[in-house]
Amino acid sequence: MRTALVVHAHPDDEVFATGAATSVLSQQGWNVVLRVATAGMHEASDHLSASCALLGIAEWDWLGAPDQWIDDGARNGPRTLTAAQPEAITAAVKTAIDKLQPELILTVGSDGLTGHPDHIAIAQAVQRIQCRALGARLRAEDVRAGEHLVQQFAPGEQVGSGHVKGCDVPLQQIGGASEQLRRQALDAYYDGLGSRPLAELITTHRPSSDGLLLRAVFDATGWQQDRFEELTASSDAPSSR
Template sequence: MPTAMLLHAHPDDEVFANFGWAYDLASRGYDVIGVIATGGEANELHATASLREARTRRIEKYERALDMLGASAWTWLDASAGWVDAPSGPSLAGAAPDQLRVGVERLLTQHRPDIVLTVGSDGLTGHPDHVAIARALSTATNRGSVPEGVWGARLRADDVRAGGVLVGSHAREVQVGSGRVVGTTARLVARDVRSSAAARRRALDVYREGLGTDSLESIVSGADRIGDSIVLRGVFDATGWGQEYYEAVSPDHGSTAARQNAAC
């Protein structure tokens, strides 16, 4: 059975970045495994002051989302590192690059995935933790051993602008997003992910009630701030939920046949 690895900084990155392609791989018989570096605690600290409880809450959501995606299991990038997504504690972005690279190399050696899906060189959203993950994969000395390639999700600049306009049409003098989500004008590989759209909407709901299935207008009007997750929802709506875009994390990512298989 071929193996697909989803490698990310936080729980929920797999839904925003790679859900469609991963869903397709699972439906085609790939054993899909998730890898995260932190527990995504920041998104749960509004509900609890306990970092441990925040991690537990987020991991429960991660496991539910992976079930919807068709993944079989998940693991930590480096369980001994103690990285957290929180105002205090060791951060992924602050980790030594060599530590991240070695962790990635260890995972690739251990699991020998046929394909790896992650975020592109800009981290998809510009988040420093995301960028650190993309950099670690790009510098891993054994990344060339992945037969079907290492692929990073990107957004097109035109789609980001369209999504921002759509979100902004429902906002009233409120800042929209962090400003880090900008997209790219570079040529990307497109994946048709229409078959996974409904499941992706439900998976977004796991992380934030209604984020995938409520109307964008109701999400914006009910939010105390317009974060990047809402910006990405706007991008999905603006583009029809039908495609994901990718760049090869390294130019020697795999065979010509693998590249042709990835292209639409």
Template sequence: MTTIVAFHAHPDDEVLMTGGTLARASADGHRVVIVVATDGIMGPSEPRRMDELRASAAILGVHRVVHLGYADSGHGPILYPDPPDRTRFARASVDEAASRLAEILREEQASVLLSYDANGGYGHRDHVRVHEVGARAGELAGVRVLEATMPREPLVRVQRLVRLLRIPVRYDPDVVVYSPRSAITHRFDVRRFARQKQAALAVHHSQVSGNGRPATIMRVLVKLPVPLFGILLGREWFVLRG
């Protein structure tokens, strides 16, 4: 059996991008570790979101959770000053963060590192930095890197429809997102783990009960019948780096 380390930007990302894959790997007998760059908190550190992550990890069968020690950088045109107790991840040295992650990879004798594609999915600065740090850590530790992504083409069609209908969106519709189908090397069918993935998402109470469009979407997702949830989020995609 192997050890798989999943590197994510914030608590809740582990479910949305790789939750089914982690549950499947654990069920197959592999050791699974989640490393988050940030605790998802913009201000001084507090345990709420990390506690939610540990609850999510337990549902997915994850064996260990590690926080690299950085603060959330936020999404939008302003990169706020660092909180008094730690550095925002977007300001972290790639080599320093990669060295921290590589140390965990060596300690765990990991065979595979899950990270993010070059666009950081939808372009969040912390997700882009996860890609950069993950790629470097894989090189330092000599570990294969699978970069979590989604097929770009369906999302581009949605973007065109949004523009045509003049629907206001939070993110710039011209930003290049995720990866083209031709670049995707692995697609996992994780529908049989839909119940675990949905339950893991539901324990991120701070995000599900929050304000704004992402919270509204998450509330809808956690209330869906499990078979429908599985249809929507029952596949996960990766690009094998190199």
């Protein structure tokens, strides 16, 4: 069986960044395995098993030792991925690769998808290893479409943190996933963020939240696909459906 290794900084990244792709790979018969570096800001790892079951991820475990790194809300404290020695993160990724022998690695793209420094640290660690890897990116036009949706319900408010930019370069697409299952996986972390109407979410989520912006991007452009850049020289990605 072909194995795909998914590497992320935080719980919920597997929904926002690679949720469609893992569903499609699982449907195609791949063994999809997740390694996550931190428990998130609110010990969100409690919800990982539910999310993984919905997104076709067969099992998850920690990247490195449990509690080796923490998420402190992008303040870049001493125990974060951002502050860690790059070699230590790379070694943890290499250990997972050596154990699992994946044919493909999925992670975030070179911009961290949202610009989060922990995300970027993970992408850079993967890039240091000679392997077939795809990094999730957003198109700039899709970010603008999501911003426009939020602005309709929150005129004059800042939308997102300002770090979610997207790109204008060609991206590979893996598509054909279930919108319903991805929405449910997002709900596993944040009550209603996947399923409630955007107009209602504006009353409970700050317009400046990147999570709300990504939800709006999915609404504007579709939940069923993810787009990727090549992080290393590799053959073509699995075909879209």
